[in-house]
Amino acid sequence: MNDHITRIGAIFAKELVQMRRDRLTFGMMLMLPVLQLILFGFAINMDPKHLPTAVHVEEQTPIVRTLLTALRTSEYYDFVLETDDPRESDRLLASGEVAFVVSIPAGFTERLIRGERPKILIEADASDPAASTNAVAQAQIILERALRHDLTGPLQNLAAQPGPFELIVHRRYNPEGVTQYNIVPGLLGVILTMTLVMITSMAMTREAERGTMENLLAMPAKPIEVMFGKITPYVLVGAVQTGVVLLAARFIFGVPFAGALWILLLGVLIFVLANLALGFTFSTMAKSQMQAMQLTFFFFLPSLLLSGFMFPFRGMPGWAQGIGEVLPLTHFLRVVRGVMLKDASFADLQFDFLAMTLFAGAAVSVAMLRYRSTLD
Amino acid sequence: MSEFAIDVRGLVKRFGDKTAVDGVDIQMPRGAVWGFLGPNGSGKTTTIRMICGLLRASEGAGTCLGYDIATEASQIKNETGYMTQKFSFWEDLTIRENLEFVARLYQMRPLARVVDETLESLGLTHRQNQIAGALSGGWKQRMALAAVSMHNPNLLLLDEPTAGVDPQARRDFWDEIHRLSTDGMTVLVSTHYMDEAERCDRIVYLANGKIVTEGRVEKIIERSALVTFRAEGDGVRALSETMKRQPGVEHVAYFGSALHVSGTERDRLEQAIAGAGRNGVVWHEVRPSLEDAFIALMAEAGADQRVHA
Helix, strand or coil: HHHHHHHHHHHHHHHHHHHHHHHHHHHHHHHHHHHHHHHHHHHCCCCCCCCCEEEEECCCCCCHHHHHHHHHHHCCCCEECCCCCCHHHHHHHHCCCCCEEEEEEEHHHHHHHHHCEEEEEEEEEEHHHHHHHHHHHHHHHHHHHHHHHHHCHHHHHHHHHCCEEEEEEECCCCCCCCCHHHHHHHHHHHHHHHHHHHHCCCCCHHHHHHHHHHHHHHHCCCCHHHHHHHHHHHHHHHHHHHHHHHHHHCCCCCCCCCHHHHHHHHHHHHHHHHHHHHHHHHHHHHHHHHHHHHHHHHHHHHHHHCCCCCCCCCHCHHHHHHHHCCHHHHHHHHHHHHEEEEECCCHHHHHHHHHHHHHHHHHHHHHHHHCCCCCC | CEEEEEEEEEEEEEEECEEEEEEEEEEEECCCCCEEECCCCCCCHHHHHHCCCCCCCCCEEEEEEEEHHHHHCCCCCCHHHEEEECCCCCCCEEEEHHHHHHHCCCCCHHHHHHHHHHHHHHHHHHCCEEEEEHHHHHHHHHHHHHHHHHCCCCEEEEEEECCCHHHHHHHHHHHHHHHHCCCCCCCEEEECCCHHHHCEEEEEECCEEEEEEEECCCHHHHCCCCEEEEEECCCHHHHHHHHHHHCCCEEEEEEEEEEEECCHHHHHHHHHHHHHHCCCCCEEEEEECCCHHHHHHHHCCCCCCCCCC
């Protein structure tokens, strides 16, 4: 019995020493639970509030003001801009600038008083059903409750009626609220992130582990040449994956494809390069393939949770959205959903293209700074 | 163009607080074949890596093929072939694929013919489609030599190229080295084998990061001032332990069934032999071996601080 304990103790002590020596792994073992707690505990919110909203109001009366104030104080709707042009709502929603456009037509108040049940229109970006459902569901209640205060005196009889106005909701881009329409295009980004970062994160660590690094360094290949030589084959892998996902989206899940294919493919190309460059950067940091794998997951987890793939982006607190804005997956999701569901134009998505390009450039720069052409 | 293939002075390399190479000077003329000897951990590999630009020297400077080792590493890489101590080609590629990769990196054309010729000249043609990882030690080394020499470098740096290789393969390997040398390549070979050292024009002996001695083989033996006697006969086995304890005897080693007894002081060594008795043993003086000379030199320099396991 004692012998067992001695030997178990010996192995235990050795494992502890090895664990401590592998700083990166040790750090990640401690950081991952903290990260997960923060992400799941604070960042993720299935009932997003403060959604950016545009208002298009054709008359200013006390009743209209009451209704708008009620929407704002409900905390679901944040009025970020006003528009005079009803056609502008298309652009605002397609680019993702706002999640809702609330329109109240001219003559609303007069018709309300006459008991003619005038219409209020809420156009919602329903491409991500989870993000808009609650806000839309609450709107009717919020608005009716607000009117009850105003409809006093001679107007009291209106308040008693069921619905002095008619709320019309246009769920744009995904009228039935089909979850797959949102998830399947998003999966394209998730699959590309996961596989491409992981594969390239081992690009240099494999050479180092097998001892072929010294040979590679002794031959006349420049760091940038090694990098592009190593990541280019995976651009092809990314292309095949994209094809498979798009075909499945179309023919298995019946996801509509509203926009221009070339915008999507350009987005895929930039996104793929950003991921490959990041993986290569990881491979210059990791000392073993195991560490490379861990770095990949360390990056993958926030990408999955903070990009708007799993949970509504606008439901997250500001700091989490800030992190999300840095991640290429966030922007890719906007591009792929924008093109497939909303027929977004390149101009609508230019900010997302710019963000992904910057990320790719930064990843390449860091990789080149970290790549050592000596064995020091 | 510098007359030296390698011209480095005062090279020092420190890793943390450990000094791996401690002030090495090498002036190696072009076209020579030099042996680089020394115990494990003496700094041979580190020195070679500094010469070909794979490691930055902590101190000291110099040129390799006329290029500054600190600033012109990429030119050095173009004109040298460096064969690493551990097999460092791609074990999941075939011999041919490995050679093609190297030929492409050096932009050699026409690719197929260059590779064919290299395969042919090293007798690898019939094995060209074998996976490198599945080759035996001798064939791996042969392939590595083919790969590092196929771009006709001016300088070959071979780091223990024949470690763990059988004698026939070693001999073939050395024939190849001499053939490359005849073609004008300068060759620096590190090795532990004394017979290989004797095939070199000159040897450099390194211990604890310092050059202990260098020169032609005979000169080094001469310089060691070693006297060696050889004992043969039935009584040799019994003699070994007693001889080790005799004053004047510095080194005792078996060569087959014979015993070599060496010392730097002839008188005391002869006295020791006289005192050991001659029952069943015949003594005669022989030329000391290079190995005897090195061990004597190291003992003299107090350089043998290796810890034996």
